[in-house]
Amino acid sequence: MVKIKAPAKINLFLEVTARRPDGYHDLATLFARTGLCDTLALRRTGREGIRLLVKGGPKELGRAEDNIVYKAAVKFFEAFNLIPDADITLEKRIPVGAGLGGGSSDAAAALLGLAKIYGTPRSAFPRLMRIAAAIGSDVPFFMLGETFAEGRGRGEKLKALKARGRLPSLVLVYPGAPVYTKEVYGSLKVGGKAEIKGRLADFRRLCSLLKKGKFSRAEAGLIFNRLEQPVLPRHKAVLTAKERLSALGADAVMMSGSGATVFALCWEPARARRVAAAAARIKGYKVFLTKFS
Numbered sequence: 001m002v003k004i005k006a007p008a009k010i011n012l013f014l015e016v017t018a019r020r021p022d023g024y025h026d027l028a029t030l031f032a033r034t035g036l037c038d039t040l041a042l043r044r045t046g047r048e049g050i051r052l053l054v055k056g057g058p059k060e061l062g063r064a065e066d067n068i069v070y071k072a073a074v075k076f077f078e079a080f081n082l083i084p085d086a087d088i089t090l091e092k093r094i095p096v097g098a099g100l101g102g103g104s105s106d107a108a109a110a111l112l113g114l115a116k117i118y119g120t121p122r123s124a125f126p127r128l129m130r131i132a133a134a135i136g137s138d139v140p141f142f143m144l145g146e147t148f149a150e151g152r153g154r155g156e157k158l159k160a161l162k163a164r165g166r167l168p169s170l171v172l173v174y175p176g177a178p179v180y181t182k183e184v185y186g187s188l189k190v191g192g193k194a195e196i197k198g199r200l201a202d203f204r205r206l207c208s209l210l211k212k213g214k215f216s217r218a219e220a221g222l223i224f225n226r227l228e229q230p231v232l233p234r235h236k237a238v239l240t241a242k243e244r245l246s247a248l249g250a251d252a253v254m255m256s257g258s259g260a261t262v263f264a265l266c267w268e269p270a271r272a273r274r275v276a277a278a279a280a281r282i283k284g285y286k287v288f289l290t291k292f293s
Helices: 068-079 102-117 122-135 139-144 181-186 193-212 217-222 236-247 269-280
Strands: 002-019 025-044 049-055 085-091 148-152 157-161 169-174 252-255 262-266 286-290
Touching (some): 002 102, 025 169, 025 193, 025 286, 049 068, 102 139, 122 139, 139 148, 169 236, 169 269, 193 217, 217 252, 236 262, 236 269
Parallel strands (some): 049 085
Antiparallel strands (some): 002 025, 025 148, 148 157
């Protein structure tokens, strides 16, 4: 049996630079892996078929065959022309519809775990990455095993970023109601050329500061998420969570991905603990005190 952690991510920066003819959008984003994780356990059974058991998570996750982990497994066996005989158990901790990439991370963990138990050679990793990109735009990031990565294109064109220096603690707050990506991008207005140019300059500066170990509280204003524009006016719970975390004294607060999770950066661990404890007292909130991982 192989056990693999499937970490949640946040986006420290997310600008939408253009609409694409294929219906997707071009992005400039900074992925960051966190310590909040789902867990997958995988084993070969000698009995033909894929069996997926999901523990935790909402009931609306539905049939196993509709789960992204099951779909990733199907694509793995098709790509490598293997007869499936796998049991997969997924333990959910990452909220669904939360902008934390839980499903994408689970899919990546499934691909990596299956590659391990079926002895797929390292030379096949590019093929695994192509499978990952076909499953979802965020899946390739989780395949990297890196804490930070710059993402371009749909988010699948990646460049690992090695951060140095002291990094802030994280408080993740899921306000209890999901936000769905399709809805968000459907109501998004792409910024003007001058505005995007300015944001991309901020993006480059943020990445540079992290590489040099100089990302500090004073520079926290560089974090940005274009998707707040369509989400905050329509989802009061997300806006309220952001306002509450700011009022509790977080150094910086931003929505992650397409929502609904809001994250707080706190450079002092004691402050992070206070913010997390106060947020946890708010009815309906799921709160996770964690760090970049």
